[in-house]
Amino acid sequence: MMTRPRSTATLGRRALLALPALAPMRGALAQGSRTLELIVPYPPGGGNDTGARALAPLLERELGIPVVVQNRPGAGSQIGMAQVARARPDGLTIAYGLWPQTTTLYLDPSRQAGFTRESFTPLALHATDPGAIVVRADSPLRSLADMIAAARSRRDDFRMSDNGVLGHEHLASIRLQRLAGVAFNQVHFNGAGPALTALLGGQTEAAIFAVGTASAQMRQGAMRAIAVLAPQESPFLPGVPTARAQGYDIVAGSTRAFVGPAGMPPEVQARLAGALERAIRTPEHEERMRQLSIPITYLGPEGFAAYWAQEERELRPLIEELARAGQTQ
Incomplete structure (x- = not known):
């Protein structure tokens, strides 16, 4: 596959560099990839x-x-x-x-x-990465009790977003609705990026994200977590209680x-x-x-x-x- 001669030293050095990592992939490399x-x-x-x-x-x-x-x-x-x-x-x-x-x-x-x-x-x-239920920083909701009360008063019109149908966020939301006896207006997005944008833009009132996904926005003060969906509190969200501690036994991530x-x-x-x-x-x-x-x-x-x-x-x-x-x- 070479188009012009190369020095033996050059070829030797390249072979030594490539062999340890690429030997199992010779078939693909033979095709030039x-x-x-x-x-x-x-x-x-x-x-x-x-x-x-x-x-x-x-x-x-x-x-x-x-x-x-x-x-x-x-x-x-x-x-x-x-x-x-x-x-x-x-x-x-x-x-x-x-x-x-x-x-x-x-x-x-x-x-x-x-x-x-x-x-x-x-x-x-x-x-x-454990899940967390988050709201915008200026939201009046401070706990799961606040959120459930708001959803109950809104008659199926409380907007909860997730990152996609049947992801851990959606499944956790279904479990929360069943445990609390309420129904959210569940809004599905194609990934965390669009779901974050919707929450920050006020299109939804709460969301479930993995802690790592939402951490940057929380550090910047744009969002707050009101519950962690883990057996214990997250070291990355000190002081945020688990859903279990608030009466809802939900673990998801x-x-x-x-x-x-x-x-x-x-x-x-x-x-x-x-x-x-x-x-x-x-x-x-x-x-x-x-x-x-x-x-x-x-x-x-x-x-x-x-x-x-x-x-x-x-x-x-x-x-x-x-x-x-x-x-x-």
């Missing part, structure tokens, strides 16, 4: 996009090839995840997806997602993880998984994630696969129930 495409199936500005871009330079360093983050939003992440499921399993296309969103997409028969858990190769679970297409050769999976683990565990990445208020909860391929299978078992009855009731649209 030397870039890893990291698909984020959400718009820019949300927690997944931020997390992917925080890790990409470190992953690039570990692999020795460029890592390009590509946003492929649409249909609650279905478009981007389907793209990865259809990709060649050569180790040069992976996704940074969101769970339970990925699982609920294919469990909902009305979505016709075009993929299942078996359509992917698990690589690494990166972080699990966004799990972010890396997958490739099914059929990836074991040596390619191992190379990518190893590079991801090393990148995730670097002190500089741990510090960056702390700054983003996103806790790292790393699991390797086997641990992530077990987590995913268990999540699927737990969610299947609920999604089937919601689908029968027409609440998955």
Whole structure:
């Protein structure tokens, strides 16, 4: 494939640099591709996009090839995840997806997602970010009791936004409505970025976001959290009580993880998984994630696969129930 002679020294140096990181990917390299495409199936500005871009330079360093983050939003992440499921399993296309969103997409028969858990190769679970119920800084709502009272007085017209149908935010909202005996006017958005814009612009009155997603706006004083959807208070939101402490036993959050297409050769999976683990565990990445208020909860391929299978078992009855009731649209 070379068009002109090169010195033996130059070729030797390049071979030594490329071999440790790229040996398992020879098939792809033979076709001239030397870039890893990291698909984020959400718009820019949300927690997944931020997390992917925080890790990409470190992953690039570990692999020795460029890592390009590509946003492929649409249909609650279905478009981007389907793209990865259809990709060649050569180790040069992976996704940074969101769970339970990925699982609920294919469990909902009305979505016709075009993929299942078996359509992917698990690589690494990166972080699990607990949810929080937030309002604008100037909102009169100071607690879940205030919010439930407002929703009850508004007769199904209290506007609660989420990042997409059947994401952890939507499922947490459904559970809260059932526990409190109220009904929100649930407004679905295609990712956290648009949902944040809607809340700050007054189009919705409350929202559920992962703590890391909303932390920047809260630090700037634009939003307030009134409840954390975790077993304990978040160290990133000191003084904000849990929903459980306010009488509503709801635990929810966004799990972010890396997958490739099914059929990836074991040596390619191992190379990518190893590079991801090393990148995730670097002190500089741990510090960056702390700054983003996103806790790292790393699991390797086997641990992530077990987590995913268990999540699927737990969610299947609920999604089937919601689908029968027409609440998955």
